[in-house]
Amino acid sequence: MSLLEVDGLTRFYGGLRAVGDLSFTVGEGEILGLIGPNGAGKTTVFNLITGFVQPSAGTIRLDGKSVVGLRPHAVAARGIARTFQVVKPFPGLTVKENVTLAAFLRHPSRRDAEAAALEVLGRLGLGHRAGDLASQLTLMDQKRLEVARALATGPRLLLLDEPMGGLNPSEVDVASRLVDQIRKGGVTVVLVEHVMKAIMRISDRVVVVSQGEKIAEGPPAQVVKEPAVLAAYFGKRAAP
Amino acid sequence: MTRRLAPWVAGVVALAALPAIVPNSFYLHVAIMILMWTLLGSAWNLLGGFAGQVSFGHAALFGIGAYVTMILFLKAGLAPWWGIPLGGLAAALVSLPIGLVCFRLRGPYFSLATLAVAEIVKLVALNWETVTNGSVGFLITTFPPVRFFGLAVDWESKLPFYALAALLALGGLAATAWLQTSRLGAYLIAIRENEEAAEAVGIDTVRAKVLTFALSAFLAGLGGGFYAAYFRYVDPDAVLNINLSMEMVFIAMVGGLGTVAGPLVGAVFLTTVGESVRERFQVGHLIFYGLFMMLAIRYMPEGIWGRARRLLAALRARVLGHVAA
Amino acid sequence: METFAQSLTSGLLTGALYAMIGIGLTVVFGVMRIINLAHGEMVMLGMFGAFWGQSLWKLDPFLSLLLWAPVMFVGGMLVYRFLLRKIIPGGELNTLLYTAGLSLLIANLALFAWTGDYRTINLSYGQEPVRPFGISIAVPLAIAFVVALAITGALWLFLSRTDLGRAIRATSQNREAALLMGVDVERVATVTFGLGTALAGAAGVLLAPSLYLYPTVGELLIVKCFVVVVLGGLGSVPGAIAGGLLLGVVESLGAVYVSSTYKDGIGFVLFLGVLLYRPSGLFGVGK
Numbered sequence: 001m002s003l004l005e006v007d008g009l010t011r012f013y014g015g016l017r018a019v020g021d022l023s024f025t026v027g028e029g030e031i032l033g034l035i036g037p038n039g040a041g042k043t044t045v046f047n048l049i050t051g052f053v054q055p056s057a058g059t060i061r062l063d064g065k066s067v068v069g070l071r072p073h074a075v076a077a078r079g080i081a082r083t084f085q086v087v088k089p090f091p092g093l094t095v096k097e098n099v100t101l102a103a104f105l106r107h108p109s110r111r112d113a114e115a116a117a118l119e120v121l122g123r124l125g126l127g128h129r130a131g132d133l134a135s136q137l138t139l140m141d142q143k144r145l146e147v148a149r150a151l152a153t154g155p156r157l158l159l160l161d162e163p164m165g166g167l168n169p170s171e172v173d174v175a176s177r178l179v180d181q182i183r184k185g186g187v188t189v190v191l192v193e194h195v196m197k198a199i200m201r202i203s204d205r206v207v208v209v210s211q212g213e214k215i216a217e218g219p220p221a222q223v224v225k226e227p228a229v230l231a232a233y234f235g236k237r238a239a240p
Numbered sequence: 241m242t243r244r245l246a247p248w249v250a251g252v253v254a255l256a257a258l259p260a261i262v263p264n265s266f267y268l269h270v271a272i273m274i275l276m277w278t279l280l281g282s283a284w285n286l287l288g289g290f291a292g293q294v295s296f297g298h299a300a301l302f303g304i305g306a307y308v309t310m311i312l313f314l315k316a317g318l319a320p321w322w323g324i325p326l327g328g329l330a331a332a333l334v335s336l337p338i339g340l341v342c343f344r345l346r347g348p349y350f351s352l353a354t355l356a357v358a359e360i361v362k363l364v365a366l367n368w369e370t371v372t373n374g375s376v377g378f379l380i381t382t383f384p385p386v387r388f389f390g391l392a393v394d395w396e397s398k399l400p401f402y403a404l405a406a407l408l409a410l411g412g413l414a415a416t417a418w419l420q421t422s423r424l425g426a427y428l429i430a431i432r433e434n435e436e437a438a439e440a441v442g443i444d445t446v447r448a449k450v451l452t453f454a455l456s457a458f459l460a461g462l463g464g465g466f467y468a469a470y471f472r473y474v475d476p477d478a479v480l481n482i483n484l485s486m487e488m489v490f491i492a493m494v495g496g497l498g499t500v501a502g503p504l505v506g507a508v509f510l511t512t513v514g515e516s517v518r519e520r521f522q523v524g525h526l527i528f529y530g531l532f533m534m535l536a537i538r539y540m541p542e543g544i545w546g547r548a549r550r551l552l553a554a555l556r557a558r559v560l561g562h563v564a565a
Numbered sequence: 566m567e568t569f570a571q572s573l574t575s576g577l578l579t580g581a582l583y584a585m586i587g588i589g590l591t592v593v594f595g596v597m598r599i600i601n602l603a604h605g606e607m608v609m610l611g612m613f614g615a616f617w618g619q620s621l622w623k624l625d626p627f628l629s630l631l632l633w634a635p636v637m638f639v640g641g642m643l644v645y646r647f648l649l650r651k652i653i654p655g656g657e658l659n660t661l662l663y664t665a666g667l668s669l670l671i672a673n674l675a676l677f678a679w680t681g682d683y684r685t686i687n688l689s690y691g692q693e694p695v696r697p698f699g700i701s702i703a704v705p706l707a708i709a710f711v712v713a714l715a716i717t718g719a720l721w722l723f724l725s726r727t728d729l730g731r732a733i734r735a736t737s738q739n740r741e742a743a744l745l746m747g748v749d750v751e752r753v754a755t756v757t758f759g760l761g762t763a764l765a766g767a768a769g770v771l772l773a774p775s776l777y778l779y780p781t782v783g784e785l786l787i788v789k790c791f792v793v794v795v796l797g798g799l800g801s802v803p804g805a806i807a808g809g810l811l812l813g814v815v816e817s818l819g820a821v822y823v824s825s826t827y828k829d830g831i832g833f834v835l836f837l838g839v840l841l842y843r844p845s846g847l848f849g850v851g852k
Contacts, residue, residue, distance in 0.1 A: 052436070088440075348658065349840060531670050
């Protein structure tokens with residue numbers, strides 16, 4: 001059985017359809033890339049899965065149990081964590097406090113939560129910044145903090161929204177290795193990403209979305225050759 | 241541990257010694273007002289300072305506490321030491337539906353909604369005459385004779401009220417200190433910093449806010465109950481006035497948002513100035529509340545206590561640096 | 566039927582003045598995202614302006630509009646320039662609390678200077694209500710209504726026909742874009758705040774002969790004013806007009822057909838309902 005099953009997911013904003021009849025699954029331990037041109041509805045899909053936006057139709061199941069209708073905190077408690085495309089740290093708090101707040105979800109005692117936070121920070125190479133204010137970090141480190149905070153909630157599934165956006169090529173390499181390491185730690189990953197090189201390298205499988213609908217699915221190397229994908233990305237003329 | 245307890249012990253000693261050293265009952269009255277406003281500032285601070293939710297409706301909770309205490313005394317013969325906590329509970333109970341409705345709104349919209357709720361509560365108090373006596377309100381003429389550990393309580397003196405106010409103020413400060421170290425307090429700060437991120441890491445933001453609102457309402461209701469017993473007079477204009485909400489906001493803000501001692505410092509500062517002006521001119525004591533509020537936001541957004549604490553820390557670092565060198 | 570027509574008429578008359586106060590608040594919100602809690606005190610100052618004009622200089626209260634509107638305009642610009650401007654970068658809540666402080670300061674200075682006594686303005690004319698079609702209309706309210714209509718019309722022309730007016734609307738719709746198009750946003754903000762203050766003051770002058778005057782009257786007015794602008798959608802001028810008229814009519818009809826004691830409550834319940842379920846306003850014109 002798949003870890004995450006999305007079936008017929010649809011969301012309207014007024015008369016506008018942001019996501020339409022989208023279905024896909026994610027297997028345990030997989031890294032799935034969710035790609036598509038700007039405005040394709042990828043972030044909306046994340047918002048739908050994590051309960052920030054309620055679907056107009058369709059089902060979302062984690063381990064066979066529906067998460068539709070749950071508020072975001074309850075979705076997090078079920079084991080789905082996310083990062084935001086535009087980072088949302090708690091700016092006035094230290095890095096350690098940021099992550100501790102997330103660790104409270106699985107560790108009710110402050111001491112355990114702090115220990116868990118430091119462990120995650122160490123794993124992500126942020127241990128030396130634990131005492132700094134989140135607002136003082138570089139963008140790269142804020143993105144890391146965002147991932148650390150998500151991991152500290154002890155998720156089974158991690159949704160990464162453009163973790164590499166705005167990073168330089170060497171930082172992208174570091175981030176790619178990080179994603180792989182997270183999967184090795186037993187967490188399934190879905191990522192939305194624009195940096196194609198990174199997606200191609202780290203995803204086991206990609207789902208291509210355009211105008212809210214799935215237009216292709218499969219191993220990365222194969223999908224990029226599909227005419228529908230080329231058309232969506234480069235316009236009709238580019239398609240053979 | 242001793243360092244954390246020291247200020248509390250010093251505070252209790254100072255509070256116990258104060259009635260012996262004040263020259264006349266006006267000063268004792270000012271001390272009582274400071275203590276009452278410390279409680280009220282602390283009440284508002286729990287929600288406004290920690291969770292960043294600016295309520296303009298706390299007068300309603302204060303008023304509910306005052307009315308419940310008064311009505312229980314006059315109609316059921318229940319003495320104020322039962323009435324005051326029950327007034328607090330009533331305010332907390334009423335805060336639940338208010339919170340569930342108003343917390344659907346964010347930022348300034350939440351503030352406006354609480355303002356509207358407070359106006360509605362005031363209208364109800366004005367017009368539900370069978371219960372509230374309308375705009376006439378209630379007056380207590382005499383308290384029943386009471387013995388406390390064998391001593392007759394002298395209700396005409398301000399001393400019993402001073403003791404009660406001191407107890408309530410300490411309670412407000414202790415509640416803040418508890419919140420500061422609790423998980424709930426950490427959640428509130430997360431909500432203040434970024435509400436969406438707080439939800440995303442698994443914090444039930446609605447529950448945290450509603451719970452805190454109830455705690456805050458309980459303290460504001462206690463304050464209202466105390467007011468009713470001390471002034472022996474309750475009417476919509478006295479206990480449901482929007483200015484009461486504003487005074488709570490200003491005391492917490494001028495003193496220092498999201499700190500334990502902030503409301504105490506704010507109350508000492510503003511109430512002293514305010515009561516002195518009130519004593520001399522009768523009207524316009526809120527001129528200085530408005531003025532200090534504007535000055536604080538412009539020049540000292542962290543409040544008097546926030547600024548003092550930072551300066552103390554810097555001083556300590558410098559002194560320790562000298563010692564080390 | 567006659568009662569209905571009567572209360573509808575008086576509701577519309579009062580509503581027009583609510584609308585005028587609301588427009589001042591809503592243009593300021595539109596351009597600067599400031600919810601000005603001191604707006605009610607601006608109205609109060611206009612009311613006292615009319616009062617002192619009459620009792621000190623024998624100025625006709627309605628004519629004193631020509632004096633007080635420009636004074637309030639300049640006063641508003643100074644308040645923005647020297648007080649508010651530095652606070653705005655601190656965020657919406659700080660600005661809200663700052664204007665709360667300003668509101669308390671002005672109201673209590675007035676209380677200190679003029680005491681809390683209730684005052685009234687007596688006109689030498691218009692003691693008897695006029696009765697077109699058997700509906701009784703108080704003359705002061707009728708004059709206020711006509712002048713309010715004229716001012717609102719003039720404002721409309723200003724906003725739609727002049728460069729500065731267009732700049733104000735542009736900034737209100739999209740501050741960034743207006744900045745990029747070369748609009749001097751700071752100047753627009755200063756003028757807008759002056760305009761909002763002048764509108765509040767003018768409404769105060771017009772209301773003065775019909776209401777009791779006392780320094781804390783602003784409290785009551787500001788809350789009504791919020792109801793008006795939220796009903797119409799914060800930031801929308803047509804919304805504020807509709808909201809003002811609606812509130813006037815609802816209060817007036819509510820007093821007759823529901824309960825005179827709870828008539829103010831109807832407005833607040835409407836207000837909460839709109840905030841919760843239609844945050845962009847009843848007419849869908851706000852943002």
